[in-house]
Amino acid sequence: xxxxxxxxxxxxxxxxxxxxxxxxxxxxxxxxxxxxxxxxxxxxxxxxxxxxxxxxxxxxxxxxxxxxxxxxxxxxxxxxxxxxxxxxxxxxxxxxxxxxxxxxxxxxxxxxxxxxxxxxxxxxxxxxxxxxxxxxxxxxxxxxxxxxxxxxxxxxxxxxxxxxxxxxxxxxxxxxxxxxxxxxxxxxxxxxx
Amino acid sequence: xxxxxxxxxxxxxxxxxxxxxxxxxxxxxxxxxxxxxxxxxxxxxxxxxxxxxxxxxxxxxxxxxxxxxxxxxxxxxxxxxxxxxxxxxxxxxxxxxxxxxxxxxxxxxxxxxxxxxxxxxxxxxxxxxxxxxxxxxxxxxxxxxxxxxxxxxxxxxxxxxxxxxxxxxxxxxxxxxxxxxxxxxxxxxxxxx
DNA sequence: AATAAAATATACCGATCAGTAAATTAAAAA
DNA sequence: TTTTTAATTTACTGATCGGTATATTTTATT
Numbered sequence: 001x002x003x004x005x006x007x008x009x010x011x012x013x014x015x016x017x018x019x020x021x022x023x024x025x026x027x028x029x030x031x032x033x034x035x036x037x038x039x040x041x042x043x044x045x046x047x048x049x050x051x052x053x054x055x056x057x058x059x060x061x062x063x064x065x066x067x068x069x070x071x072x073x074x075x076x077x078x079x080x081x082x083x084x085x086x087x088x089x090x091x092x093x094x095x096x097x098x099x100x101x102x103x104x105x106x107x108x109x110x111x112x113x114x115x116x117x118x119x120x121x122x123x124x125x126x127x128x129x130x131x132x133x134x135x136x137x138x139x140x141x142x143x144x145x146x147x148x149x150x151x152x153x154x155x156x157x158x159x160x161x162x163x164x165x166x167x168x169x170x171x172x173x174x175x176x177x178x179x180x181x182x183x184x185x186x187x188x189x190x191x192x193x
Numbered sequence: 194x195x196x197x198x199x200x201x202x203x204x205x206x207x208x209x210x211x212x213x214x215x216x217x218x219x220x221x222x223x224x225x226x227x228x229x230x231x232x233x234x235x236x237x238x239x240x241x242x243x244x245x246x247x248x249x250x251x252x253x254x255x256x257x258x259x260x261x262x263x264x265x266x267x268x269x270x271x272x273x274x275x276x277x278x279x280x281x282x283x284x285x286x287x288x289x290x291x292x293x294x295x296x297x298x299x300x301x302x303x304x305x306x307x308x309x310x311x312x313x314x315x316x317x318x319x320x321x322x323x324x325x326x327x328x329x330x331x332x333x334x335x336x337x338x339x340x341x342x343x344x345x346x347x348x349x350x351x352x353x354x355x356x357x358x359x360x361x362x363x364x365x366x367x368x369x370x371x372x373x374x375x376x377x378x379x380x381x382x383x384x385x386x
Numbered sequence: 387a388a389t390a391a392a393a394t395a396t397a398c399c400g401a402t403c404a405g406t407a408a409a410t411t412a413a414a415a416a
Numbered sequence: 417t418t419t420t421t422a423a424t425t426t427a428c429t430g431a432t433c434g435g436t437a438t439a440t441t442t443t444a445t446t
Binding site: 128159167 | 215217220296300304307314325355370373380383384
Binding site: 003004006030031041042045050051 | 402403404405406407411412413414415
């Protein structure tokens, strides 16, 4: 009955995600996108609607992958303290290895679009709140196991870790001396003691 | 010998700074700028060179004002602890009052331009390092006066405050529940004890 | 008053922007 | 095999982009 799509929609969305992640919304043109996605212009509009709809789809995909990746990282190590330490260590490590530093697609969008578009304000806010919940779960787990003091404020601590995560991610884009990031990570982790 | 400029260059630069700060580099057009600055297009190019040069001039002006404002805020209160508490309190307060939240021009530039333009990577990095020095001076002052423990790591602590400042500023763009910001501020301030 | 230098205003440049109309091609259903 | 539906390709739209050529106006110097 119908001709079928010649490209893989998820794969094309992945390419769009990478490009929007790396360059942001305004600096990415439809021509950039079609080139990276390997499709023609009308195919993009037929499959994804338009630039903003495509951006939103790419961001939503990123948010899902991002949250899942963080949750997984926080549960690979039996020690919650070690897991969180490794998480921030890897964050810094990757920030210096990757060039240029794409940072976090969610954070990039909070800065570029959230202030002027309520849809992205909500989307990014809910993601950051969700990340706080993920950290909170890990902290509670450590408190239950006795690894962390039962007197800790799990929620406040988790929210503080998210603030530090955002701050570090943005700071790394300017490639400061390594000790700047390392000292900050150490200080933040000391809140777990 | 020559006709003199009919507009005030510093005043025009202020308008450009506000606009770039609010909208970022890519989303701000020359037409937006001339309208806000109240000048004609060729006057802009004659006085400032071009879009990127104007952006850099606006950013440099912001960085100077920003650093001076922070230094002043940290020295209005005889208690360093109270001064830092007030600083972060005001930051959160303003983040919720101002709509939309312009955030920090330096942070916006770190996210939008630093990863792809070494000039802005350096400019923003040096500003954040300078902010850390300003915080460090305040902390050392508190240590000398006996208000803060002499065992504190002033440098690391100052760098951590900068990371928290960045994280909070970005987070506020998504307008999270107030307690999110307040709890994080409280936790970070607890590092001063 | 004449001259020279720079700021102004109008109008324009080619390039690129996001988005689409029209024609062609492919493939499933009849 | 014919028909129908949608994906592809090519080419295009008007609008806007950053930047500038040209001509006019202003003002200090001669």
